[in-house]
Amino acid sequence: MNNDTPRDDYKHVIDRIYKEVLPFLGRGKVADYIPALARVNPNQFGIAVLPLEGQVVLKGDARTCFSVQSISKVFTFAMVMRHLGEEIWKSVGREPSGNPFNSLVQLEHEKGVPRNPFINAGAIVVTDRLIDLYSRPKEEILQFVRELCGNDDIYYDSKVARSELDHADRNRALAYFMKSFGNIHNDVDTIIDVYCHQCALSMSCEDLAHAFLFMANHGVNPADGKRILSKSQAKRLGALMLTCGFYDESGDFAFRVGLPGKSGVGGGIVAYLPERLTIAVWSPELDCHGNSLMGIETLERFTTDISRSIF
Numbered sequence: 001m002n003n004d005t006p007r008d009d010y011k012h013v014i015d016r017i018y019k020e021v022l023p024f025l026g027r028g029k030v031a032d033y034i035p036a037l038a039r040v041n042p043n044q045f046g047i048a049v050l051p052l053e054g055q056v057v058l059k060g061d062a063r064t065c066f067s068v069q070s071i072s073k074v075f076t077f078a079m080v081m082r083h084l085g086e087e088i089w090k091s092v093g094r095e096p097s098g099n100p101f102n103s104l105v106q107l108e109h110e111k112g113v114p115r116n117p118f119i120n121a122g123a124i125v126v127t128d129r130l131i132d133l134y135s136r137p138k139e140e141i142l143q144f145v146r147e148l149c150g151n152d153d154i155y156y157d158s159k160v161a162r163s164e165l166d167h168a169d170r171n172r173a174l175a176y177f178m179k180s181f182g183n184i185h186n187d188v189d190t191i192i193d194v195y196c197h198q199c200a201l202s203m204s205c206e207d208l209a210h211a212f213l214f215m216a217n218h219g220v221n222p223a224d225g226k227r228i229l230s231k232s233q234a235k236r237l238g239a240l241m242l243t244c245g246f247y248d249e250s251g252d253f254a255f256r257v258g259l260p261g262k263s264g265v266g267g268g269i270v271a272y273l274p275e276r277l278t279i280a281v282w283s284p285e286l287d288c289h290g291n292s293l294m295g296i297e298t299l300e301r302f303t304t305d306i307s308r309s310i311f
């Protein structure tokens, strides 16, 4: 396909890939460490492709809302990056961790400074800084995401947030541990409350495809022309998504798909092709690293079919 792939061609590609990937249902496992996520119907599969210039292409359950979980870490990091700039790198690193998303081990060696903002420890530090910067962080996260998507109907799923709060002992442990090194400023319960809410943001593939269009457009939201991040910040955030967006499967995702992206244990994945498009896929069954099994299958086929990736 050439640069100006028309919408009908994406539709054609997505229709075919959807059929090819559907038989993978049943091969993964829905996240079960948060009870509200364990109850999600696994037989759901949605895809949304949004070209920078052109109309969205939707397939399957692309308009069904689900818990975005770790995808929210990109939103909160962008919000903090805008204010703190380079300062943020004193509190969090920018190297892939090669460890599971909720690991405590590395933190001890690295004196409470998490490897990157997308493992849980890193995201908890970012949420802590968000609380320093914003007086009503939960409301302001919602407002930021709603503006990106142009959708005022985005909310937190309060049942998921509650369920996660009831099972957040490991995240609390990460926060207290980092506090002992001086890398957490606020009350741990307050931080975990905001963190569990951001993870419980309920969005569809269509919403996510809109929300990340600014990343495909060098930091400017094409819907309203607003600059969200500077060009340099957008480049850096994209590099983090590429190298750290898929837990300890980030290298394999770059190898198979070749796009910057971010996943969450709710089964969502969002990725983008710079200057071209965003694509969001959702299917709740996860592989052994916590990434949507059908989501990765879909994205691998997509970049292969359209002969485009960042490589």
Ligand code: GLU
Pocket: 068, 069, 070, 071, 101, 102, 120, 164, 171, 196, 199, 263, 264, 265, 266, 290
């Ligand atoms: N809320 C989840 C947790 O903190 C996020 C996990 C994820 O999506 O990676 O455990």
